[in-house]
Amino acid sequence: xxxxxxxxxxxxxxxxxxxxxxxxxxxxxxxxxxxxxxxxxxxxxxxxxxxxxxxxxxxxxxxxxxxxxxxxxxxxxxxxxxxxxxxxxxxxxxxxxxxxxxxxxxxxxxxxxxxxxxxxxxxxxxxxxxxxxxxxxxxxxxxxxxxxxxxxxxxxxxxxxxxxxxxxxxxxxxxxxxxxxxxxxxxxxxxxxxxxxxxxxxxxxxxxxxxxxxxxxxxx
Numbered sequence: 213x214x215x216x217x218x219x220x221x222x223x224x225x226x227x228x229x230x231x232x233x234x235x236x237x238x239x240x241x242x243x244x245x246x247x248x249x250x251x252x253x254x255x256x257x258x259x260x261x262x263x264x265x266x267x268x269x270x271x272x273x274x275x276x277x278x279x280x281x282x283x284x285x286x287x288x289x290x291x292x293x294x295x296x297x298x299x300x301x302x303x304x305x306x307x308x309x310x311x312x313x314x315x316x317x318x319x320x321x322x323x324x325x326x327x328x329x330x331x332x333x334x335x336x337x338x339x340x341x342x343x344x345x346x347x348x349x350x351x352x353x354x355x356x357x358x359x360x361x362x363x364x365x366x367x368x369x370x371x372x373x374x375x376x377x378x379x380x381x382x383x384x385x386x387x388x389x390x391x392x393x394x395x396x397x398x399x400x401x402x403x404x405x406x407x408x409x410x411x412x413x414x415x416x417x418x419x420x421x422x423x424x425x426x427x428x429x430x431x432x
Contacts, residue, residue, distance in 0.1 A: 223342050227335070234331055241324050245317060252313050255306055262302065266295050 270292050 223338060223345070227338060230331065230334070234328075237327065238324070241320060244320060248313055248317055252310065255309060262299075266299065270295055 273291075
């Protein structure tokens with residue numbers, strides 16, 4: 213029973229440790245996801261502001277240059293084309309970065325989902341193990357209670373038997389003491405009786421000798 217209690221305490225400790233590890237890991241993953249989302253938002257904001265600023269500068273320069281000369285307009289057109297090309301390059305880079313970030317986010321989310329599934333599976337197995345140990349503990353506790361009840365019954369019967377034996381032993385000892393007393397009394401009575409018979413026999417012999425002596429003296 214103590215071994216099962218120790219095993220239960222150990223499993224509960226491991227469960228708490230795993231839950232703490234899970235919470236810590238989930239927090240770390242959430243922090244990474246939030247940082248990636250923040251970086252993605254900054255890139256999108258930067259791109260939009262850059263495009264707006266570039267268009268604004270190009271438009272302003274174009275209006276100013278149209279007033280000066282048509283050659284200036286052509287130059288601005290070339291600059292605008294260059295800017296558009298740069299914008300296309302930035303958009304492509306932004307798209308590639310976005311795809312990379314999305315892939316990374318998907319990978320992290322997939323790993324997190326797999327980790328959560330593994331955690332749920334491990335917890336299920338540990339829960340089953342815990343329930344089995346608890347079931348065994350209850351069964352052994354019931355058996356122990358039954359044995360304790362039987363032991364109490366046997367102990368009561370044993371005490372009764374020992375009490376009966378003690379009483380019988382006392383009665384036997386009392387009977388032996390009474391028997392010894394009766395034997396000593398009988399021996400004493402027999403001794404007195406033999407002594408009495410001896411004295412009586414001696415007195416009878418003495419009387420007979422006295423009577424014979426008297427008769428002999430008379431004949432002479």
